[in-house]
Amino acid sequence: MNAPELPKSFERQEAELPNPLPRPEGEFEALKKAWKAPRGLSFITAVNNTYVGLWYVGTAFLFFILAGILALIMRVQLAAPESDFVSHDLYNQLFTMHGTVMMFLFAVPAVEAASVYLLPNMQAARDLPFPRLSAYAFWAYFVGGLVFFGTIFVGLSPDGGWFMYPPLTSTKYSPAENADWWLLGIGFIEISAIAGAIEIIVGVMKTRAVGMSLDKLPVYSWAMLVFAVMIVIGFPAIILGTLLLEMERAFDWPFFIAERGGDPLLWQHLFWFFGHPEVYIIFLPATGMVSMIVPAMAQTPLVGYRLVVLALIATGFLSFGLWVHHMFATGLPKMSLSFFSAASTAVAVPSGIQVFAWIATIASGRMRLTTPSLFVIGFLFIFTLGGLTGVMVAMAPFDWQAHDSYFVVAHLHYVLIGGMVFPLFAAIYYWVPVASKRALSERLGRWVFGLMFLGVNVTFLPMHITGLIGMPRRVYTYPVGMGWDALNLVSTIGAFMIAAGVAVFLFDMARNFRFASEDNAGNVWNAGTLEWLPNGNYATRSIPSVVSRDPLWDQPNLPKDVEDGRYYLPGTATGGREALVTSPFDARPQYILQIPGPGWQPVLAAVFTAAFFLLLTVKFVFTSIICGVLAVGCVIWWLWETDPGPVRPPADIGGGIVIPVYVTGPMNHSWWAMIVLMVVSGMVFTCLIFSYLFLWLVNPGAWPPRGVELPQWIWPSLSTVLYVGSAILIARASWLLKGDDRRSPRSVPILIGAAMLLLAGASAIDLRAQWQAGLSPSAHAYGAAVYAILSLQIFFVLTTLIMGLYTIARWLAGKLDSVRRTTFDNSMLFWYYTVGQGLAGLLMIHGFPRLTGGA
């Protein structure tokens, strides 16, 4: 179905608003009823972004405090030379957990959490398009994160550094389960981050206020869009890395063991291909927040909007060309290093553009020195200093001197605290009035800022010197007489000043934060963006149309008209929860999306997902598999209620606009989500192919190694035929499901079943061919790489088979026909992907060694 052609009137200030007054009796009550949050124990099944977003932010902050306490313990240990406050073994766990928790359990979740809360409000959407996915992401993170953190109390925490380099973390040098906790414990947090990223991409592109075209998109939305795309591209590398290292530890597949053709540097590539973009992944949302706060505080629009958007996009691209600058000391050719050096300096340009845009905005308005402003100024100061030392370490010769010293510790804390923690505090002080009945205290806020700003500089400025005079990172103590004593003591005092600032902040929150659903503190800063509209559980009463980037400044009557229900969709068309889906570029209404409400399914699915990974860590394999099956079962239970079909004819949302309540194909929001998921999958596969080629590169003349025979051509040829046949059958089923007459031919499930058989057969034949040829996955990295490609393919085939069975079940239940076919479309897209990946894998495994002739 196509979106109706709309009058262009909503691009201008409208003389007549879409819906007249008075509104029909009961309309508002029905809207409120649909969005009511559950009570009692069921409260935890709430999926509204305002609830999940707050829980999410709160949990992220809890991890910030917990990881901060670990840092304080380390600072106490280092305050004096030859201290024995903690043992070296515990110290190893402390620094590993501090880094891991701050990066994986605080920084990324915190910015994702803030966007779960803020994005829909800022774009005047009723909710994110997949609220249950947000809930799932949150609960998996909450349960898994807390259990993961708990390992510190039983001495089982990972201790190989937050980047977990093998061979230190290989079985030989880390035989205990500490490393497995990292590899599997972080695994589901990555899944949670990707689930959030899919939600954000579709949310930014498809659920916006009417008329909020790309040129009027808030900078924060732009930042979150770039952030989410970066997660989609960057996180698969670490997912693959953790998979490979865990397979090496569990099954002895030697990806990183040099004696058997592996290479520890492969891990470093995979880790940092994720790890460096990760810095920008947490920095860009923070800059997005700053770009919203500065105009409100200066009471003037952001200067250089286009340049700031350019900076966000350029940073997103360039940040993927930096990863080797963490590997300058590994002996790579200087030419290779210089490419990364070039990108490392180039990325300073877009960051500089943003800084100048903020300074220009401050200069062009009249900046009020509120607590959010102070944190923004603190951010500019601290981050710029961190950026300058960043340019220093971007130079390979300097980096060789400073590598693994406290200079790097100082640099990265200036960048991360300046670039992420200060903006986050600014954001909390700025946006609390949206979520709370009372704003936070300005007086206490100044104390928080003062203590934290001084504390950060007192802690980390001396560390530059400590590093330059030779103190290495990660040492649990140091002898007297190295000249490091006083500097370390000063750093420890600074760390406690930061802690004091955070304690005052917690006191302020306890005193003033009171959750509000309809009676928030209001637009206390006189800001211009839509999150400051009056709202409730249903978000805004009606969905506004906007004519500028600061609609509250340019459309003075907007809050009242929105609250009166004079804009679009002031009630509920289907009686349930709905969101207005708009076109990705011009934000014209396309259809009414029926979104699911509260339910136990995402909570249980998350708990079982976390249990699957965590139990696997402690080798409770059978129980773990049961939890995995239960998790899949809960997801299917959850999905069963989705794809409701056209439950009523197209509805009038106001202004003469009549739009459908159900669409399929590329306009559908889940189509977009599937495409993003395919990109994630494609990136995992690409990283695996990179690993295969990398291992080939370090094994001249051994690809395959002597004594290994390649399977005969007949087997991959047969697999190819089966893969292609499977795709053709699905295409045929899709063709049979065309038309507006709601037909549901019997041959559809038969075709899907036959396609399942062909798909399973194709991968089984390839696996059998390698096994028959005598290839061992543990003898050499070649075999490990081949079986890794096969294993990934089998995982995708199994997932596709489950989707096939699910689609057949929908057909049997009468929930699939030529109109109500979103489920089929999603399965079809994934099917084509799996077939494509299978064919590429065959070409690689069988074609590449023949092409290179074993060289």
Added chain:
Amino acid sequence: MTGRRTAQVCLTLGGLIAWAIQFTIIYGVTSTLCGRGWADTALLGMGAVQITILLATLTALAAAAILLIVSLRQERQQRDHPASATDTFLNESGVLINGLSLVVILWHGVPAVILPACA
């Protein structure tokens, strides 16, 4: 997303995509040639690594330059025939992004002139 919009996005982001391809080629080829000891192959007095970087850089520069010219032309056309705010925004962003990309691409080609291939 319609075909016109897809083309617009490609035009807007094209310079950075050209950089990404240039980067992948120069890093991938340098690593492979140096890793396998194939970097000594010379053509017209230049080593294989230098030739690859030169060709990749010139191609990417040409691509970004063409995209910049197209973006500028479209922007000029829109000044005469006003388009939608989204179109104007995308074109102006294209001019900025493709302009920046030219500098970034050139910057990544510089090491070939200064450094030995595999030292």
